[in-house]
Amino acid sequence: MLADIKKELINHPDKLKDVLEHFGYCNIVIRPKYISFGRDEKSSKKSIVINLENNEYLYTIDYARNIRKDIFSYIIEQRKVEFIDVLNEVRHALGITDYYDFFDNKGIFGGFYEKIRKRRTNKVNTYDDSILDCYVNCGNIRFLADNISLLSQKFFKIKYDVESQGIVIPIRNQFGQLMGVKERFNYDVPDGEMKYFYAVPCSMSQTLFGYSQNYEFLVDNTIYIFEAEKSCMQCYSYGIRNCVSLGSGSISIQQVKMLLELNPKRIIFLHDVGYGLENIMRNIDMVKNYSRFTEVELGYWSYFGRGYENKVSPSDLGKEWLENILQNEITMIGDEDDEDEL
Structure with missing residues (x-):
């Protein structure tokens, strides 16, 4: 799916320009085969380049800093923002309400991933993060004893379900959107019995935990x-x-x-x-x-x-x-x- 987003941006460089401008890049010039721009008003106007041909991963080349990264990683690193922030701006620039509906309706999947597309991907339901408000925002001693630091728990937004006595693990899709809630009972469970359950069901086969965060x-x-x-x-x-x-x-x-x-x-x-x-x-x-x-x-x-x-x-x-x-x-x-x- 990210490959399709990158392809859409290459096909619509004016939309890519909108994304770059949102994150503070300046002097953006669109040429037939590439886009050039500067880090800010004071830097070279052509120090950063994105080729619009033979660049399926949408690599960005920052000559001044000797950096070559895909556009998402580049913005994340240089502007100190999160992956979901970049994806949300891309969605806004492309006028996308729902990624899955948009690309399925356009039918732009192709090339290397055509074989994969033929086995249709299930629609992934997403939820507003506000559904997590019913849980307590706190660290957990059980996870801490299991080599999961409080900093890690905070980063992955681990919460606590007082009613079920469950440690709450938000599950996100590859765009960082909430797609389910998994819980681990916060007490010893005999071998062979259920330790985990889904408070908000989701299809884990449609995502990878840690993908958007890392x-x-x-x-x-x-x-x-x-x-x-x-x-x-x-x-x-x-x-x-x-x-x-x-x-x-x-x-x-x-x-x-x-x-x-x-x-x-x-x-x-x-x-x-x-x-x-x-x-x-x-x-x-x-x-x-x-x-x-x-x-x-x-x-x-x-x-x-x-x-x-x-x-x-x-x-x-x-x-x-x-x-x-x-x-x-x-x-x-x-x-x-x-x-x-x-």
Whole structure:
């Protein structure tokens, strides 16, 4: 979907100009093949360029600062705003009320993602953030003891449901819009019984937890994929931002599409201990099927035979242990070790 937004902006450079002006960029000139502009009135008028041809990821080149980033990451970093702020302005500039209806009706999906589009994406319901007002805005000791810092809890807007005694986890779509509310009971739950439930149901297969919050750290980078939402929050506490969570063990077609729109260099699956190699490889094959024309490298956490406790996530083990795992226990597809295991 982000690929379609970028394509729309390239096709309508006047709308891209509106977005740039909103965030304070000056002396914007639209040429047939590129847009040039300056950081402010005092800077060079041509120090920043966006090519309008052969630029599907909408990279912005800031020659003065030797920066090359996609337009969203560039604005986020340089103007110190959030991803959703940029997307909201893009929506305003393009006159979009609902992203899903807009692109489905226009039928502009195509090219590399046409195969994905043929399996139609379900409409994703979104909600105003005001529905979270019924919950208490406070940190949680249980999460704190589970390596989720108070700063991380604040960043992901964790709240508390007094009535159900549940820790509230807002679930957002790739544009940062609220699409559901998940809760974790704030008391010990016997093994095998339900710990989590949805206070506001949503289809997790249509999003990736942490995608909108970590966007600028995911683009053109290695992406670590975990199962549970808490892993992203733990990683934030460790200072690791290039990660997302599936919300389950299996990756969906929509999630694959979202990952590939980030132009990742490597995708590493970090499943919980006990998730079988056959299932891990099924997820990797899913990404392979849609990344044949890219150079993304694929790998996974090879926890097998290392004595880890069942169901533990690598992020549960703490920052130093997780860093060791990322350095020493990742098997890349095509490695000799991988071939031996298979």
